[in-house]
Amino acid sequence: MTEKTHIKVLLIGFGNVGQKIADIIVFEKNKFSALNGLKINIVGIITRSKASLVNQKGVNISRALKEIKSTESFLPSNPDFCQMNGCRATEKLDYDVMVELSTLSIEKKGEPSISYVEKSLTRGRHVVTANKGPVAFAFQKLKRLAGENNVQFLCESTVMDGAPVFNLARNNLKGCKITGLSGILNSTTNYILSRMETGESFNEALKTAQEKGIAEAEIKNDIDGWDAAAKIVALSNVLMGADITPPDISREGISKVTPERIKNTLKRNKHLKLICYSKIEDGLVKASVRLEEISQNHPFALVSGMGNILRIETDLMGPIFITQENPTLYDTAYGVLEDLLTIQDHYLPSFRDISKP
Numbered sequence: 077m078t079e080k081t082h083i084k085v086l087l088i089g090f091g092n093v094g095q096k097i098a099d100i101i102v103f104e105k106n107k108f109s110a111l112n113g114l115k116i117n118i119v120g121i122i123t124r125s126k127a128s129l130v131n132q133k134g135v136n137i138s139r140a141l142k143e144i145k146s147t148e149s150f151l152p153s154n155p156d157f158c159q160m161n162g163c164r165a166t167e168k169l170d171y172d173v174m175v176e177l178s179t180l181s182i183e184k185k186g187e188p189s190i191s192y193v194e195k196s197l198t199r200g201r202h203v204v205t206a207n208k209g210p211v212a213f214a215f216q217k218l219k220r221l222a223g224e225n226n227v228q229f230l231c232e233s234t235v236m237d238g239a240p241v242f243n244l245a246r247n248n249l250k251g252c253k254i255t256g257l258s259g260i261l262n263s264t265t266n267y268i269l270s271r272m273e274t275g276e277s278f279n280e281a282l283k284t285a286q287e288k289g290i291a292e293a294e295i296k297n298d299i300d301g302w303d304a305a306a307k308i309v310a311l312s313n314v315l316m317g318a319d320i321t322p323p324d325i326s327r328e329g330i331s332k333v334t335p336e337r338i339k340n341t342l343k344r345n346k347h348l349k350l351i352c353y354s355k356i357e358d359g360l361v362k363a364s365v366r367l368e369e370i371s372q373n374h375p376f377a378l379v380s381g382m383g384n385i386l387r388i389e390t391d392l393m394g395p396i397f398i399t400q401e402n403p404t405l406y407d408t409a410y411g412v413l414e415d416l417l418t419i420q421d422h423y424l425p426s427f428r429d430i431s432k433p
């Protein structure tokens with residue numbers, strides 16, 4: 077017997093990632109048969125400036141996609157149209173999981189998304205975020221709140237898109253203490269540095285990264301190293317128990333990298349890379365983001381284009397690497413869908429297909 081109920085999902089943000097998730101669950105589900113078990117009903121889509129859609133029985137997703145792709149806004153003629161903001165939606169709507177897909181704000185220290193997450197967790201609702209803000213600026217507080225309310229706060233897509241970084245540590249490194257992390261975590265800067273090695277200009281490479289939808293909405297978040305800082309801080313907070321925020325760590329960006337510097341580095345048989353580090357020193361977690369020349373035979377040197385890599389050191393097991401080749405929006409969308417499946421299968425047992433063991 078199968079219990080045919082759907083998880084009620086509230087989406088905050090409907091940009092590149094939100095629309096890709098919607099595309100997959102509406103138009104492409106047949107291509108991805110392993111997603112068949114995921115039963116989602118989107119009861120609200122909230123944006124900042126393009127209006128919102130709310131329907132407790134389920135928003136018409138194909139209409140939402142059509143409107144936003146053709147007019148860049150939801151239309152007043154849509155029966156689900158409203159002007160509800162994230163604060164009110166998280167407080168008032170009936171949903172099981174809030175999915176946070178709004179933009180990272182460094183200036184506002186992760187707000188207003190932290191407040192949205194706080195409201196949802198306090199109401200006993202699960203939260204999935206692809207937005208690094210809540211994890212980089214308030215993880216320990218939000219984790220406590222999730223525990224007190226017996227709900228999950230999952231964030232697989234915040235670092236390395238859908239590559240299983242947090243899941244790997246949670247499920248497959250039990251009994252190991254993570255003692256150090258390092259890697260290339262920002263696709264846009266790695267792409268720009270790689271393209272500059274081929275003679276392309278900084279601006280040309282940046283434009284392509286933006287066209288591919290991988291660049292942050294606020295471009296200085298990428299090129300000034302803030303996105304990389306938010307990612308290594310998020311990893312440090314979740315995997316190493318730190319309670320730090322991006323402005324706490326030393327950080328470099330790539331805006332001052334010249335074609336000459338790239339050429340000279342290549343002449344020395346090295347590659348210029350933006351590397352993130354986190355390490356326990358004197359009992360404290362210290363993280364940083366630095367531009368470094370990497371020897372050609374180092375694993376980090378092999379990661380070009382939009383690729384990412386993370387080296388995880390533990391006390392018990394030898395270092396392991398996770399690498400990701402040229403991620404796309406599918407990877408980010410997958411990370412969110414994977415978190416939703418985890419919640420559906422393990423934390424909302426009434427939604428499970430009970431014909432299966």
Ligand SMILES: NC(=O)c1ccc[n+]([C@@H]2O[C@H](COP(=O)([O-])OP(=O)(O)OC[C@H]3O[C@@H](n4cnc5c(N)ncnc54)[C@H](OP(=O)(O)O)[C@@H]3O)[C@@H](O)[C@H]2O)c1
Nearest residue numbers: 089090091092093123124125126177178179180206207293
């Ligand atoms: N793109 C990627 O490959 C990728 C990968 C991993 C993680 N992420 C993270 O995932 C999140 C979404 O990325 P994206 O590429 O989809 O961003 P995006 O295209 O810029 O879309 C952001 C969406 O969030 C909405 N929004 C912003 N502030 C809001 C607020 N205060 N309340 C309600 N809605 C708000 C925006 O509405 P308006 O358009 O009206 O402003 C827009 O719909 C970001 O945090 C990003 O860092 C992205």
